[in-house]
Amino acid sequence: MGVHLTPLPPADGAPGCVDWRVGPGLVRAEADVPPDTAPAPVRALFDADVLAAVRIEPGRIRTRFTDGHSAEQDGAAVRSALFAVLSQPGGWPAGPQDAAEVSAAADAEIAAAVRQVLADEFGAYTAVHGGRIDLVGVDDGVVTVSLGGACHGCSAAGRTLSENLALRLSRIPGYRTLRTAAAPTALPKPTFRPRRFRRSL
Amino acid sequence: MSDCCSPGGLPASEDPGRRHDPDCRHAAPPDSACPHCGSGGLTADEDPGRLPADSSCPHCTAQGETAEPAPDALRFALIGCPNAGKTSVFNALTGLRLKTGNYPGVTVTRTVGRTRVKAPATVTAGAGGRRSRKDTIDVYLEDLPGTYSLDPISPDEQVVADLLGGRLKGISRPGAALVVVDATVLERSLALVAEAMNLGVPVAVVLTMTDEMDSRGGAVDPVGLEQALGIPVRAVIGTKKSTLEPVRELLADPSSWPQPIVPPPAVAGPERVDWVRSALTEAGYRAPSEHSTTRRIDRLLLHPVWGMLIFLAIMFLFFQVIFTVAAPLQGYVEDFFNWLGTLVTDHVSQPVLADFLSTALIGGVGGILVFLPQIMLMFLLISLMENVGYMSRAAYLTDRVMSRAGLEGRAFVAMLSSLACAVPGIMATRTIPSSRDRIATTMAAPLMTCSARIPVFVLLIGMLVDESSRVWFFSAQGVIMFGLYLLGVVSAMLAAAVFKRLKSLRSGLMPFYMEMPPYRVPSLSNVLLTMWDSSKEFLAKVGKIILATSIVLWVLLSLPPRTDQADAIHEQTVAAALASGASEDDALAAGDAEARSFVLDNSYAAAIGKAVEPVFAPLGFDWRIDIGILGSFAAREVVVSTLGQIAAAEDPDNPDQALANMVHTHGDKQGEKVFTTPTIVAMLLFFVYALQCMSTVGAIRRETNSWKWPLIAWTYMFVLAWIAAFIGYQIAAAVS
Numbered sequence A: 001m002g003v004h005l006t007p008l009p010p011a012d013g014a015p016g017c018v019d020w021r022v023g024p025g026l027v028r029a030e031a032d033v034p035p036d037t038a039p040a041p042v043r044a045l046f047d048a049d050v051l052a053a054v055r056i057e058p059g060r061i062r063t064r065f066t067d068g069h070s071a072e073q074d075g076a077a078v079r080s081a082l083f084a085v086l087s088q089p090g091g092w093p094a095g096p097q098d099a100a101e102v103s104a105a106a107d108a109e110i111a112a113a114v115r116q117v118l119a120d121e122f123g124a125y126t127a128v129h130g131g132r133i134d135l136v137g138v139d140d141g142v143v144t145v146s147l148g149g150a151c152h153g154c155s156a157a158g159r160t161l162s163e164n165l166a167l168r169l170s171r172i173p174g175y176r177t178l179r180t181a182a183a184p185t186a187l188p189k190p191t192f193r194p195r196r197f198r199r200s201l
Numbered sequence B: 001m002s003d004c005c006s007p008g009g010l011p012a013s014e015d016p017g018r019r020h021d022p023d024c025r026h027a028a029p030p031d032s033a034c035p036h037c038g039s040g041g042l043t044a045d046e047d048p049g050r051l052p053a054d055s056s057c058p059h060c061t062a063q064g065e066t067a068e069p070a071p072d073a074l075r076f077a078l079i080g081c082p083n084a085g086k087t088s089v090f091n092a093l094t095g096l097r098l099k100t101g102n103y104p105g106v107t108v109t110r111t112v113g114r115t116r117v118k119a120p121a122t123v124t125a126g127a128g129g130r131r132s133r134k135d136t137i138d139v140y141l142e143d144l145p146g147t148y149s150l151d152p153i154s155p156d157e158q159v160v161a162d163l164l165g166g167r168l169k170g171i172s173r174p175g176a177a178l179v180v181v182d183a184t185v186l187e188r189s190l191a192l193v194a195e196a197m198n199l200g201v202p203v204a205v206v207l208t209m210t211d212e213m214d215s216r217g218g219a220v221d222p223v224g225l226e227q228a229l230g231i232p233v234r235a236v237i238g239t240k241k242s243t244l245e246p247v248r249e250l251l252a253d254p255s256s257w258p259q260p261i262v263p264p265p266a267v268a269g270p271e272r273v274d275w276v277r278s279a280l281t282e283a284g285y286r287a288p289s290e291h292s293t294t295r296r297i298d299r300l301l302l303h304p305v306w307g308m309l310i311f312l313a314i315m316f317l318f319f320q321v322i323f324t325v326a327a328p329l330q331g332y333v334e335d336f337f338n339w340l341g342t343l344v345t346d347h348v349s350q351p352v353l354a355d356f357l358s359t360a361l362i363g364g365v366g367g368i369l370v371f372l373p374q375i376m377l378m379f380l381l382i383s384l385m386e387n388v389g390y391m392s393r394a395a396y397l398t399d400r401v402m403s404r405a406g407l408e409g410r411a412f413v414a415m416l417s418s419l420a421c422a423v424p425g426i427m428a429t430r431t432i433p434s435s436r437d438r439i440a441t442t443m444a445a446p447l448m449t450c451s452a453r454i455p456v457f458v459l460l461i462g463m464l465v466d467e468s469s470r471v472w473f474f475s476a477q478g479v480i481m482f483g484l485y486l487l488g489v490v491s492a493m494l495a496a497a498v499f500k501r502l503k504s505l506r507s508g509l510m511p512f513y514m515e516m517p518p519y520r521v522p523s524l525s526n527v528l529l530t531m532w533d534s535s536k537e538f539l540a541k542v543g544k545i546i547l548a549t550s551i552v553l554w555v556l557l558s559l560p561p562r563t564d565q566a567d568a569i570h571e572q573t574v575a576a577a578l579a580s581g582a583s584e585d586d587a588l589a590a591g592d593a594e595a596r597s598f599v600l601d602n603s604y605a606a607a608i609g610k611a612v613e614p615v616f617a618p619l620g621f622d623w624r625i626d627i628g629i630l631g632s633f634a635a636r637e638v639v640v641s642t643l644g645q646i647a648a649a650e651d652p653d654n655p656d657q658a659l660a661n662m663v664h665t666h667g668d669k670q671g672e673k674v675f676t677t678p679t680i681v682a683m684l685l686f687f688v689y690a691l692q693c694m695s696t697v698g699a700i701r702r703e704t705n706s707w708k709w710p711l712i713a714w715t716y717m718f719v720l721a722w723i724a725a726f727i728g729y730q731i732a733a734a735v736s
Helices: A040-047 A071-086 A099-119 A121-128 A158-167 B056-065 B086-094 B155-164 B185-199 B210-215 B223-231 B241-251 B271-282 B292-301 B306-324 B328-348 B349-368 B370-387 B390-404 B409-417 B424-429 B437-445 B453-464 B476-501 B522-556 B564-577 B584-601 B602-619 B623-632 B636-649 B655-660 B675-691 B696-703 B708-735
Strands: A006-008 A015-021 A032-034 A051-058 A060-065 A131-139 A141-149 A178-179 B074-078 B109-120 B134-145 B176-182 B201-207 B233-235
Touching: A006 A178, A015 A051, A015 A071, A015 B292, A015 B424, A015 B522, A015 B636, A032 B437, A040 A051, A040 A158, A040 B109, A040 B233, A051 B602, A071 B271, A099 A131, A099 B185, A121 A131, A131 A158, A141 A158, A158 A178, A158 B134, A158 B241, B056 B233, B056 B370, B074 B155, B074 B185, B086 B109, B086 B134, B086 B201, B086 B241, B134 B201, B134 B328, B155 B210, B155 B424, B176 B292, B176 B476, B185 B271, B201 B241, B210 B370, B223 B233, B223 B370, B233 B241, B233 B636, B241 B636, B292 B306, B292 B390, B306 B328, B306 B390, B306 B409, B306 B453, B306 B623, B328 B349, B328 B370, B328 B636, B349 B522, B349 B636, B370 B390, B370 B453, B390 B409, B390 B564, B409 B424, B409 B437, B409 B476, B437 B476, B437 B696, B437 B708, B453 B636, B453 B675, B476 B675, B522 B584, B522 B623, B564 B584, B584 B602, B602 B623, B602 B708, B675 B708, B696 B708
Parallel strands: A141 A178, B074 B134, B074 B176, B176 B201, B201 B233
Antiparallel strands: A006 A015, A015 A060, A032 A051, A051 A060, A131 A141, B109 B134
């Protein structure tokens, strides 16, 4: 699984800050990181007086630069430091460290992202058709959903899942495949979409 | 060595491939004589990137250029991997028509084009761009060679890196960059995007081939990609102008483009791999399936044995077509010029003017234009092969052979370009990383049978074998033509191999990688336009070089007039003919012919031809052929116009016959026919090998930045041509 390190401007507009979106399960605690407990590559940036503060939470790391330093100038160095830390097994060395718990944390983050997709326009789309899709669970990147409402027995349900939902979910870092609770076999990877269905996406 | 030029891998003093930076426009003005140079693009004066002439640069002062830059003009560099469709995007945006093809490496230099876009609401005149009308501004696009990385390995990639790094002397750095990305190979194109985003200028992505991505079952969401990269992404279909509108809107104001808060990892490594993977995930990227038709066709066409046989069969059939299809067309052109000839004799009474029209224009220039159908067909085939995507396969197939010769597949692309004209072929050597390979290829490329040889070959083959002769079912003329082409290709390979054996040019093989583009049905208009552009350049060449040499030759052939002696001979011949019982008309005609022959034989041209006669006498050439050969060192076709002109001068009513029946006028062969089988064979072989093209000599000089290599090329090819012609003459004489 990749680190998926993506720098974003902070949503709340906090000055001198970069929000780094990170892959699922790599950060499993929510805390401000004081310089003395930071992993070595990050501590080096504290020591060099580049970073003023670091805050971690699942899926996100916020870094704040000291005065006189900026994302433009020192962003690359921060990226390298964060990458060095997060590409280690277990990611950020905080919170539970054993493999099963790391995986569970990742699944929890993926589940949150899947719920977001189901609640957003995709949910609206299925609701219009009188259907309903619920998340059953995420296990090691495998997302299981259940079909309800008009979906049940609908001949287009399979296609909706494989061509539409799976495509959206594939953008979630850490997502591997999609199953339905009723049919425990994995849906085949979509390979072909007839032209007339493409518009409906 | 001027400081205009980019440094090569070796120290300048050691680098045999040391050459002018291809982009130094002071150094390399497009060659007006070359059918492929200088097509499209802005002239140096219009180029907004030009800095004022640099007095330390000898080329600037030599040319006395005073082009003032427009420092406030917006300039965009178009960068992208080879065959991503940069030039298609460029053409669609600027309305220019640069050559495109479905194979990598079509673009080897920088071309600047202008396009007009809507001015952004906030722009103030002079700040963002030059206001040309009320609400539009002119922006400039720079089409650049394809590159996989901004860390260059070959000179054409060096241009891109130097331009973007602001290291090109005399040319300022573009204000923004458009990275053209082929959606079907997005995965391996993002590294270049990452490098571009670290340049410190605004960057946007133009995603091409999205239609093909769709049809091959791939997926990528431009909006998702835009979010992932943090820069504008616009999906286009390069060949459909309407899809370019969103890009045009972008061009208005690059300062408003979003840029990521932290640029992506600048250097290759796990960090960048992660960045690419992350971007792909977020863009919902699904790799397209392999092009199934392409795969099936390639199984056959790239087969080591069948592929090669099919390649040869295609070429063989093509030369059949040249003779069977083009011959009737050629007939029409001939008829047209004959008709013009009768017009001249009927309506032009001024003798000097009539002679000029019928000899220099109709005999000389018209003699070349007769071969236009063949030339157009040749360009049609090349254009088809390029646009379908077969060129890369041909390169792949021959890589095996080429590597045995010590050259890589890229060299073959250069060689293939030389089939049209050696000048673009030599320019295409810029894609070759090793300067030594570049030289070896440059030395061999002129041996490839270029289109300028077509008229010569067709004329001579027509005199050698009859149109109706057959080899099995095939036209014997076509078979000979195919043989000559094959001889050219094989000779070029051997020459390259020999040059690679030279101590100064020996080098290890670089790995050869080349995009195998999927086969694409070419757009008819694109194929025809490419063909037409090439044909137009041929016509332009006829209008310039051929016309000029024809005029010079006409003067040399008719001077000194020796009117008194000619009149005396005229009278004597008429009297003698009448005495022997000929009719008055016949006697007058015989008198005219004798008088004309006398003037020709004693003209300045004859004096020149006779002076060099000893050199070519062992090949069976007489002074008239020698004149043609001398002229042909400017451009090969000149020999055709020269012979046409001499024939027209000897017998304006029936030049074809006059040419075929030409006899030696003096020496020990006096009275014997000139165009015997051995002589024609010798001429054909001479034209296979000799470097008779000033444009090519000039191109070699520019690309190697020395007179040494063009001199070597000219000399070795002349020696080779003479020896081959001599051997051919002897063998043909022994056989017949």
